Amino acid sequence: MLSVLILGISTIVTGAAIEQRDSVPPGYVAAPYYPAPHGGWTPDWTESYRKASLLVSNMTLAEKTNLTTGTGLFMGRCVGNTGSALRVGIPQLCLQDGPLGLRNTDHNTAFPPGITVGATWDKDLMYRRGVAIGEEFRGKGINVHLGPCVGPLGRRPRGGRNWEGFGADPVLQAFGGAATIEGVQSVGVIATIKHFIANEQEQYRMWNIVKPGISSNVDDRTLHELYLWPFAEGIRSGVGSVMIAYNAVNGSACSQNSYLMNSILKDELGFQGFVMSDWLAQISGVPSTLAGLDMSMPGDRNDIPVVFGNSYWMYEFTRSVLNGSVPVDRLNDATTRILAAYFKMGQDQNYPRPNFDTNTQDAEGPLYPGALISPRGIVNEFVDVQANHAEVAREVARDAITLLKNLDSVLPLARNSTLKVFGTDAEKNPDGINSCADQGCNKGTLGMGWGSGSARYPYMDSPIDGFKARGASYQFFNTDSFPSNSNPSANDTAVVFVSADSGENYITVENNPGDRTSSNLNLWHNGDKLIKDIAAKYANVVVVIHTVGPILMEEWHDLPSVKAVVVAHLPGQEAGASLMQVLYGDVSPSGHLPYTLPKSEDDYPESVSLVGYQLGQPQDTFTEGLYVDYRHFHKANVTPRYAFGHGLSYTSFSFSDAAITPVTPLTATPPTRPAKGATPTYSTAVPEASEAYWPANFDRILRYLYSYLEKNDADAAAKIGNSTTKYPYPAGYSNVQKAGPPAGGAQGGNPALFDTAFDISVTVSNTGSRAGKAVAQLYVQFPSASPFDTPILQLRDFSKSAELVPGAKQTLTLRVTRKDLSVWDVVSQNWVIPVVDGDYGIWLGESSDKLNLRCGTASGTCAADQTSPV
Known part of the structure; x- marks a missing residue:
């Protein structure tokens, strides 16, 4: 997230710069994908979508747009604050950094960051840290935790934010991110996996007055097999929110990249939560809406000085629905997704309100520090949330x-x-x-x-x-x-x-x-x-x-x-x-x-x-x-x-007595995906302009972002919407919902991808003179007959033992899934096992260069003292 401390000329960009789209190398494509898929079609989100749809069906236009947008920089206690819909019982949502714990507050724990967590190679510890972080966020009254971070994979060893993630491998990142999400959300806090995607460098990541943000040009197979892998696992774990990155991918800014948000996230990966922008990463209004963005944070525009309190969304979202440039169902789906995550985490049941202020360490202060004149009050209650988290x-x-x-x-x-x-x-x-x-x-x-x-x-x-x-x-x-x-x-x-x-x-x-x-x-x-x-x-x-x-x-x-x-x-x-x-x-x-x-x-x-x-x-x-x-x-x-x-x-350890057991028979492609379930339905009629009018005698705060329009503005927008003039939608736009790609079917993708293909067990023995913990690492080697160019070894699982005293043993269990043995086929746009009957090498050891125990999928046997392929 961009710090609010640096607002100024560096974040002011011109409309011309925003609209500029330079050519990228041939073959790197961000194909248009419309419309944004509706959420609610996976069974595990059915009840939360039912609750959300009941509210959305009875909300006004302004109430809906109010929930999709931040109220502005420094416009509330949290680093991000949405509008509310108090008439139907929905308060402002509080969003707060960050991946290693509470940012800019007090009486909190400063946990080790992701790179340290990854170095433990301990799935249980990853989860318990996530629970502890979630407890602290809930204790402070925060609805949305802006973490974990799996966006930088560590492709660039000098990349500035690699330390926020869990390591330079998609599987290590995936286990770390998923365990953190499951821990955070176990206590009712919405987790946010970020930054989507290919955000591997800090410099030039943002659109500015001189040039557009950097374009990460990634081929389709690399995108799926490396950079998407941890996001897929996070979505499979039920993450409530995804934050997009600042950079572009294949020439199209992540904040308005319909291929990434509509095709990959919401269709192929079956993401049911809401997609949010990073701070000042949104560079357009209608295009980003159609491309699948659901929430704009913090709401401010980045192409003009933020002191004016202008926004791409909020009141402009209201105007866009009235004038017909944004279909009503796009707003309904965005609002439903936000509320579904809220209900999914049980935040409608006695969830605490914010009791801290990210803007000050004082007990009293302005309620809206970004306003020229703000009412004052108690803003920090100094609630201690540390418990035993140290x-x-x-x-x-x-x-x-x-x-x-x-x-x-x-x-x-x-x-x-x-x-x-x-x-x-x-x-x-x-x-x-x-x-x-x-x-x-x-x-x-x-x-x-x-x-x-x-x-x-x-x-x-x-x-x-x-x-x-x-x-x-x-x-x-x-x-x-x-x-x-x-x-x-x-x-x-x-x-x-x-x-x-x-x-x-x-x-x-x-x-x-x-x-x-x-x-x-x-x-x-x-x-x-x-x-x-x-x-x-x-x-x-x-x-x-x-x-x-x-x-x-x-x-x-x-x-x-x-x-x-x-x-x-x-x-x-x-x-x-x-x-x-x-x-x-x-x-x-x-x-x-x-x-x-x-x-x-x-x-x-x-x-x-x-x-x-x-x-x-x-x-x-x-x-x-x-x-x-x-x-x-x-x-x-x-x-x-x-x-x-x-x-x-x-101490020292030995690995022995490995065994491999087939579990799920393999086929070249996964079984046919499940069909999408029903999604909420709403009226597609454009709302009455009166739903956007300012309430009578409303006390406005300067620079605060509201979803209302002046009567004349609302009426003028509605007149356009009711005319024969039609908005020039982008190339490839359609408002017909798709059945979804073969690689989809559930959260994270086709559920068959995650079927266990083989169970592997190995006995680790402490052969030294001191107590210690061992880590068993499992790497897959593809058959030489595979027609796909594939890395020699790829991490696919790991397990850490309990502390073993000298002479003690423990049997560790690991697994290899269908996806672990697959490659992404760019032609069929599906995961395929290149050699179904081939002998995949399952290598076990204590590091990537110390692997001497091999199991073969074809023979179904394991052997020690083997020569590692690297």
Whole structure:
């Protein structure tokens, strides 16, 4: 979400710039798809749609449009506030960031972000974090949680918001996103999966006064097999809302891309909730409405100064229905979708109202800060929603910690170790833990990146706090330059803390405008030099890294004294105790990398470099196709510094006794999809103009967005609607509902895609001397006879064991679905299994480069000590 702090000339765009549509490379198409499919046709949403349709049938035109649009920037307690329909019992809906917890409020938990969650490889922990986040949002009276984020897949290692997602693999992202959604919505909060779609770079993402937003040019197969995969799983989990991205896809802005919203989301993936815009991402009124947008946030236009309080929707939506440019059924469906999500989550039953104010930390303040003159009142009740959530946050931070290297068993530290601790990342920001708005700086312990996906810390348990609590014998040098007075001793262990940061591009930090343009993949604050200087003086060096994503470590990794390398990712508020538990061996590290660590940026394909300035619309063509992260490294036969999924432990594990059991017989294509069920029906007659008139004696707030029209305006619009003049609908427009594509049929797609094709079991044994948790990773290798070019290995499932004491065993169960063995056929527009009777290799192991147990789907047997295909 774009921060409201940066409004000004950078967000003002001209109509000409908005309408400009540059040519994209041949073959990258955003085909028109109309009309927007009606919601309510899947059985699991029937009751919520029934309730919603009863209300919509009795609502006025202005009441309907009021629910579809935000009331303006700073026009309420929440970062987003819809209008209401109080006559029928619907209050304003409160929408609030963000993916890792409550943004811009108090008495909340600053959870570790998505990239840290992904590094746990723990589905249960992913879910429990989602429940805890949902409880905090509900406790603050928030209807819509603006998370989780699976939009950036991590295609670009320097991308600014990769850390908000769960890793550089669609399946890891899918499990993380779906578990979060299920957790958040289990307590009645509407989750929002975002940003839809191919939002892989911060720079040039937005339409502005100079040029249109960047166009992500993605071929159809890559779109389905990589970028759509986590969205499909989130929709299958019943997510209530989808937020579109700022960028364009194949030349068409996501906010008015009918192929993405109508065809993919609402038809193929059977999405039953509502599609909303990101803040100031909507660039048109009627086109975005016809293309399937259901809610505009925060309602303001971005082509004129927002101080005037103008909107593409709200009153303009009302006008558009009256004058016939927007069919009545489009408004009815948008309103029904919003209310269906509201009822689906049970928010009509004693749901709390907002008790905080995102605009101030004071108890009293203006009710509408964006207004020139606003009434005042109590805006913040300081409700504490933290409960015991710090325990969940600490567990995530701890179980994500990834041990990359541990020579001479320098870790775990002995209780009486003499430590020299270096680096400003080890201690809290000296200016205050929340001194930088939206965490827009890299000072002190790096617990999260910056931007709208951040949160205020209730406290920061720093690594130094952790050492103090341990009673450790340490000396701390709070500097990022090697101090001359550290007095190295042969008995010392040097622990050096370094970091790498990124964020959203409305804030530039140390010359990095969101994406890591200035720092590249290097450590910040001369971290590489600091490590080398320390390694030259100390015999035992432990490097602890807080990072948003991949970094380079070639300058120092192989130095003889660098004995251990620990990636603590982004720990949120619980950076200290979680790290101490691992460093001192209370628990064995059990995190695994959610991305590949390269030896050089040249190891990546050139196409994943950040797109710089271009005349006209910036073009970002995904020519690498399916070969992102480890898929590329495998294909190019490039050995990384550390492979995707890598992670060491203080103990050792073996995988044995694997078994594969066929469950569902396979066919080349899935069984025929279920037909769509009935959807609500309404009158298609254009409402009377009187339904849009301003109520008598209405007390208006300047700049607040309302859905009403002056009588003369409403009457004039109705006159046009009743004339013979017809609106020039876009090419390919139709108002006839479609039966839906073969790949659809339920939430997430054809339900047969998710049938289990094979069950796989494997026994993991702790063969070491310490307790620990193991992660079994399952990758699929397609048969060589497949006519489709397919990555050598692709992650398809994973499972984390309980903590196993030495000698203990546990049988883990995994599964491979029909979709896992399929490819997207761009000709038939369906998922197909390329070689039905072929021998698909099911590889099991502890990382993508340590797979030596193979099961074959053709033979139905498993064998150990196999040579991995990579």
